[in-house]
Amino acid sequence: RGAVAALPAALRAPDVGAGPRWAAVRLLPPGGNSGMNSGEARSQWCLASLDVTNRRSGVKSTFKHNGWVPIGGDGVRLAEAVAVQALKAYTVWVTTADTRGADFEGEAFLKLKGWGGETRELPLVAEGRARASFVRGATSQLTVRGVDVGFVHTAVVRIVPSVNDPTWQPERLEVLLEGADPSSEKATFTAGQWLSADTPSVQLLRSSDAATYEIVVCGAAAVAGAAAAAPFSDPVFVSLTGDCGSTQVVQLVNDEQEWAAGSVQTFRMTGSDVGRLGSVFLHVGGGSGGSGGGAWRIDHVDVRKLPCRGGDGGSGGGVAGVFGEDEAPAAVRFVRRDTSGVRRAVTLDARHASEDAPVELVKDRKPMQYHLTVVTGAEGFPGDAFVSLTGDDGSSQELPLLVPAAAAAKGKSPAAATIPATGGASAGGRGFPAGSSREFQLSMFDYGKPTCLTLRGAFGGGGEEEAARWKLLRCELTNAVDGSKMVFPYNSYLSADADRACLWPQRHCAAKVTLRTGDVGFDGKAFVSFQSWGEEWSPDRELAPEGGKFCSGGVHTFAIHTSESYVSSVRVRMAPEGGSAAARWNLQSVEVAFPDSDDYFYAAPPGAAAASGVVLGGGGGGALSA
Secondary structure (H helix, E strand, O other): OOOOOOOOOOOOOOOOOOOOOOEEEEEOOOOOOOOOOOOHHHEEEEEEEEEEEEOOOOOOEEEEEEEEEEEEEOOEOOOOEEEEOOEEEEEEEEEEOOOOOEEEEEEEEEEEOOOOOOOOOOOOOOOOOOOOOOOOOOEEEEEEEEEEOEEEEEEEEEOOOOOOOOOOOOOEEEEEEEOOOOHOOOEEEEOOOOOOOOOOEEEEOOOOOEEEEEEEEOOOOOOOOOOOOOOOOOOOOEEEEOOOOEEEEEEEEOOOOOOOOEEEEEEEEEEEOOEEEEEEEEEEEEEEHHOOOOOOEEEEEEEEEEOOOOOOOOOOOOOOOOOOOOOOOOOOOEEOOOOOOOEEOEOOOOOOOOOOOOOEEEEOEEEEEEEEEEOOOOOOEOOOOOEEEEEEEEOOOEEEEOOHHHHHHOOOOOOOOOOOOEEOOOOOOOOOOOEEEEEEEEEEOOOOOOEEEEEEEEOOOOOHHHOOEEEEEEEEEEEEOOOOOEEEEEEEEEEEOOOOOEEEOOOOOOEEEEEEOOOOOOOEEEEEEEOOOOOOOOEEEEEEEEEEOOOOOOOEEEEEOOOOOOOOEEEEEEEEOOOOOEOOOOEEEEEEEEOOOOEEEEEEEOOEEEOOOOOOEOOOOEEOOO
């Protein structure tokens, strides 16, 4: 009563056309054990309406009745009230993982969600077959019909596990609506998770990039004097993190039923492309495949992003990047280190039988030594400071900058190669006095070429530190291995309200400087310096014309290198040759262009004669005197 009943399976009947015009409904008499007879109240049926959808054409026909249908007889005949194009065809490419037990034969369903709604559960079954069949390592192309949901952003996959086939590992799904452009409108979903009785369904979010990873787990050698470890057979799950997020949690499966202690095991998994790899997380599975009490000792894990595998379904794309076979990146090694930086073996056991308590392995990095110089301006800082480096391959932890006396008081070494990340000063007392240049030795791991240096002052805790204001001019960082030096300018203040400074490497830009001389030139050299808003003037750069003369009416162009990439003011100074009669120079204009960034600056001197070192701004041409 008042309910909508949907038949559990499609009706197979001769094709009567895209949209049927008539429908007849007849009720059969109840069986002998139905508990019903013609004398009971339920001897007839009040039918409101009937919807019939042609799954081949996608046309839904609605037949309205709003009357009674008696049991027996010829029933009632319904005329079509409305017909709509209710369903559209979606082409679905399903790729099954190439691992042991990944294939599946049984009932599988797909639900699509988009900005315009969602479909019902659509059976993933080929034409003429009753059940789905997905072969290990193969891609199946299927056609399903559902409502048009617009932009597809989510796919839900569900299976009905059976005793004969309890698991399935879909690797990737691609969905394309009929009539859509395959090159731009195909929805790709990266899977990789195992579906089973414990987790029969998975929700996948649309992704633009996917990657296939080769994971090599190297078992640790047995501890001397210890009994031989038993083979490990509990399920192990992995996830990878990188610059662009993390992959799904995927079970590690290969062709081995169990893994012997100290052995090397190779796995493949498909997941989101996380960019540059950063960490590996491992844990033992729970549920029906829970921990059996064993342990697996791991020395290290090597992860490599595999070359792009050929596309399918006309997409022309692959699942593992945009490089060719000969361009595949080298494997990245991940290890476990204790708090003092010493490398240790990993033991996976019941302590890690949850996704919330995984073991983290970090990228194995070589140690690096730096010399850091902190240059303070007119206002010093009496407290402690901390520094961290960000490179093109990750970021370091924050390191305290400790002078020897302060380090001893805190029970820390100011510079020790055995400590993975330390900072210590070479000499001097606590803090950063005005006008000082404090030098520190930094010991950390290599995170690639530094791209940012973050300096933090400990202004909290009250006292003179909280009330202080620190004028930080710059930091100079020297690589102790190759001697290369980088300058990180700042030239601003740190305080309790803004206790952290992000310093970027000084850039060296190519500038094109054009000077236009008026009716009075001079013999000698000119010097130019730049200023950006709120910054100090750059050092003078010499501009020596050919022949040593700035001729009247001439245009002279110079190429110089400077750290500034934006100019708000230009200052010009002239240096006439000794004995030269030209003590004045009519400078019409200065043009500064940065070809690499398309920035451009134009300045004309003020109208009246001015002393050497005048700041050029807007206005007409004028003269600069020596």
